[in-house]
Amino acid sequence: MYDLVLYKQNEAFIKFDCEKSVAQELADYFTFFVPGYQFMPAYKNKLWDGKIRLADLRTHTIYHGLVPYIQKFCEERNYKLAIDTPVNVTENFSALEANEFIEQLYLDKNIITEGIREYQYKAFLFAVRNKRMLLLSPTGSGKSLIQYLILRYLQYKGYKKGLLIVPTTSLVEQMYSDFESYGYDSAEYAHRQYSGKDKHTDKFLTITTWQSIYKNPPEYFEQFDFVLGDEAHQFKAKSLTTIMTGLKNASYRNGCTGTIDGTQTHKLVLEGLFGPLYQSTTTSELIKNKQLADFKIKCLVLKYPDEVCKLSRGWDYQNEIDYIVKSKYRNEFIRNLAISLEGNSLILFNLVEKHGKQLYKLIEEKASNRHVFFVYGGTEVEVREQVRAITEKENNAIIVASYGTFSTGINIRNLHNVIFASPSKSRVRNLQSIGRGLRIGDNKTEAVLYDIADDFRIGKHVNFTLKHFGERCRIYDDEKFKYKFYNIEVKNA
Numbered sequence: 001m002y003d004l005v006l007y008k009q010n011e012a013f014i015k016f017d018c019e020k021s022v023a024q025e026l027a028d029y030f031t032f033f034v035p036g037y038q039f040m041p042a043y044k045n046k047l048w049d050g051k052i053r054l055a056d057l058r059t060h061t062i063y064h065g066l067v068p069y070i071q072k073f074c075e076e077r078n079y080k081l082a083i084d085t086p087v088n089v090t091e092n093f094s095a096l097e098a099n100e101f102i103e104q105l106y107l108d109k110n111i112i113t114e115g116i117r118e119y120q121y122k123a124f125l126f127a128v129r130n131k132r133m134l135l136l137s138p139t140g141s142g143k144s145l146i147q148y149l150i151l152r153y154l155q156y157k158g159y160k161k162g163l164l165i166v167p168t169t170s171l172v173e174q175m176y177s178d179f180e181s182y183g184y185d186s187a188e189y190a191h192r193q194y195s196g197k198d199k200h201t202d203k204f205l206t207i208t209t210w211q212s213i214y215k216n217p218p219e220y221f222e223q224f225d226f227v228l229g230d231e232a233h234q235f236k237a238k239s240l241t242t243i244m245t246g247l248k249n250a251s252y253r254n255g256c257t258g259t260i261d262g263t264q265t266h267k268l269v270l271e272g273l274f275g276p277l278y279q280s281t282t283t284s285e286l287i288k289n290k291q292l293a294d295f296k297i298k299c300l301v302l303k304y305p306d307e308v309c310k311l312s313r314g315w316d317y318q319n320e321i322d323y324i325v326k327s328k329y330r331n332e333f334i335r336n337l338a339i340s341l342e343g344n345s346l347i348l349f350n351l352v353e354k355h356g357k358q359l360y361k362l363i364e365e366k367a368s369n370r371h372v373f374f375v376y377g378g379t380e381v382e383v384r385e386q387v388r389a390i391t392e393k394e395n396n397a398i399i400v401a402s403y404g405t406f407s408t409g410i411n412i413r414n415l416h417n418v419i420f421a422s423p424s425k426s427r428v429r430n431l432q433s434i435g436r437g438l439r440i441g442d443n444k445t446e447a448v449l450y451d452i453a454d455d456f457r458i459g460k461h462v463n464f465t466l467k468h469f470g471e472r473c474r475i476y477d478d479e480k481f482k483y484k485f486y487n488i489e490v491k492n493a
Helices: 020-029 064-077 095-104 109-114 118-130 143-156 169-181 232-236 238-246 264-273 283-288 306-312 317-326 328-340 352-366 381-393 427-435 464-478
Strands: 004-008 013-018 031-033 051-053 061-063 081-083 132-136 162-166 190-193 205-209 226-230 252-257 277-279 294-303 345-349 372-375 398-402 417-420 446-455 482-489
Touching: 004 064, 013 020, 013 064, 020 031, 020 064, 031 264, 061 064, 061 264, 064 081, 064 132, 064 264, 095 118, 095 143, 118 132, 118 143, 118 277, 143 162, 143 169, 143 226, 143 252, 162 169, 169 190, 169 205, 169 381, 226 232, 232 238, 232 252, 232 264, 238 264, 252 264, 264 277, 283 294, 283 427, 294 328, 294 464, 306 317, 317 328, 317 352, 317 464, 328 345, 328 352, 328 417, 328 446, 345 352, 352 372, 352 398, 372 381, 417 427, 427 464, 446 464
Parallel strands: 004 081, 132 252, 132 277, 162 205, 162 226, 190 205, 226 252, 294 446, 294 482, 345 398, 345 417, 372 398, 417 446
Antiparallel strands: 004 013, 013 061, 031 051
């Protein structure tokens, strides 16, 4: 007699059969508060209790990738578990077969010269053998090459049709060209789909943004037997979850990301959708092995006058942000810093109208004989690509860009400096942003991050954005980054 029986419903969901009390235990086990729920409108308006429930008591279903956690649930309670149909089918693929397969691929001369790195090779082996994987591999580690090896293997094994989902149109074009550089006939086998492109194709691979497909009818997703997800940390959004659960016939699933936010909820959702977490390497290891640029962080802590600090006691978070982005001293400080730095510099901001455009105007007026670019969500894909291409060819450009456009997925090898002009505590955003500056270029072996913090402390009062700076420092500690503090007295704030 078994306490819990699992059945494979499809490639997205597992069905569970058990007594009502056990089902409730299972549901409670997979119920979590969503990070930041208390600030969300639905919770504030009492329309939602702030929890995410991964086990559905109505349908008795749960994400396919959570089977290992169900096994753990049963072990902890001494429950007898039966799996009626195979749910985690592994592939026999020896190291010898892997080597022979890779050798027969034509790769670009640069890739051959550099060689496939050991951690890339091991990640490829794990991905093929397990058929489901959430690959955690930092920015600059060569995730696109790992995905390419997987793609070629799936084509070799006779898979019929698949999706490669990315968050931006820029990344659609980048993945298409990356695969070409590795020797793939992208024109023959790959279809690019986003706004203005054909939605239907008979080609082996569709490279698309999630925004382009999430409203498609269910039958659209049923045609695919594999899915690859790039920047998979963004797959926690409801629309992305809908896509992944709609891929009922996609037996092969691989998600790639440079970062996850560290919360149990986020990790379980991603593993449920894709498969077990596999970490290929770390940023500190890549720096140590000279595969990424040497990296330093200079924390520039702006200490505001007492009269301003006293005023800040009555501010909420938005009041504080409004003051920071309007501060003449602070904005001119960022401008002077950017102009003084040698090499290509990326300045990242949050608010387009209130902050980004002001910084761009200030810098452009003073940065004579230098390329100064402004990039935000409304900037066309072609223009972003032009900015990237120009920056790759020179050593004195300044890019003022929103976090959303340049913190994820835009690769500029020839980037020497990154400036955090806006406060943020997001682990994912910060690490993705840092990753923009870590790639080694022809004339570049070192990168510097300038993290600007705002200190309004007075007495026991500690301001919001300074707390966020403390969160960033904890991230730096976790990643074993070198950082140093520089205290700067603000005058005429």
